[in-house]
Amino acid sequence: MQIKFKxxxxxxxxxxxxxxxxxxxxxxxxxxxxxxxGERWKVGTGVAVEIPPGHAGLVLPRSGLANRHGIxxxxxxxxxxxxxxxxxxxxxxxxxxxxxxxxxEGDRIAQLMVIPYVEFEPVEAEELSPSERGSDGFGSSGx
Numbered sequence: 001m002q003i004k005f006k007x008x009x010x011x012x013x014x015x016x017x018x019x020x021x022x023x024x025x026x027x028x029x030x031x032x033x034x035x036x037x038g039e040r041w042k043v044g045t046g047v048a049v050e051i052p053p054g055h056a057g058l059v060l061p062r063s064g065l066a067n068r069h070g071i072x073x074x075x076x077x078x079x080x081x082x083x084x085x086x087x088x089x090x091x092x093x094x095x096x097x098x099x100x101x102x103x104x105e106g107d108r109i110a111q112l113m114v115i116p117y118v119e120f121e122p123v124e125a126e127e128l129s130p131s132e133r134g135s136d137g138f139g140s141s142g143x
Contacts, residue, residue, distance in 0.1 A: 003114060004050040008087050011105050012046025015112055024060060024111035027090060033103040035094040040074050042089045043109055051082040051114060059090060060111045070096035073110060080112075088112070 005014050008030075015025035030046025051057045057080030065071035074091040090110045094101045103109060 001052070001114075003052070006048045006050075007046060008048055009044075009046040013106065014047065024113040026062075026108040027059065027088060027110045027112050029090075029103045029105055029107045029109045031103075032105055033092070035071075035092055035101045035103070037094055037097050037099065040091055040093045041103075042091050043103055045088045045090065045109075048085050048087055049080060049112070050085065051080055053082050054116055054119075055082060055114050056080065056117050057088075058113045058115060059088070060113060062108060062111060065109070069099070069101050070094060071101055078110075 007014070011030040013028040013030070015027050017025050027045050027047075030044045033041045033043050035041045049057060059073065059076075059078030059080065061071070061073045061076055072093045072095055074093045078091065080088065092101075092103070092109060
């Protein structure tokens with residue numbers, strides 16, 4: 001499947017997979033940023049994407065940035081609907097308690113994965129069918 005991307009600025013770079021067979025493509029910063037400890041920053045990628053109908057784009061964190069610098073995504077995963085044609089932005093969060101994280105134009109800051117989804121219609125019900133798990137939630141399966 002081919003996915004169309006449009007460069008919105010000269011610093012916008014087309015996403016690319018780091019290795020053959022990778023599920024996601026790397027998104028690059030189109031601008032510099034400096035994110036202080038505990039701060040968040042919306043970093044533009046300088047590109048827009050045309051997600052096909054029946055699919056969604058998921059903006060996911062990069063494990064290396066999380067491991068080495070404590071960089072997370074505020075709304076992980078970020079969701080790109082098929083009708084959106086604006087710039088792909090990445091909401092970075094610096095979880096490091098002391099160090100400023102600096103983003104330079106061209107840095108890989110997140111990944112984009114495109115997945116199919118099923119459209120559904122929410123329907124109110126008096127009861128839900130029983131299941132083995134039932135209503136056991138947070139932490140119910142152990143640590």
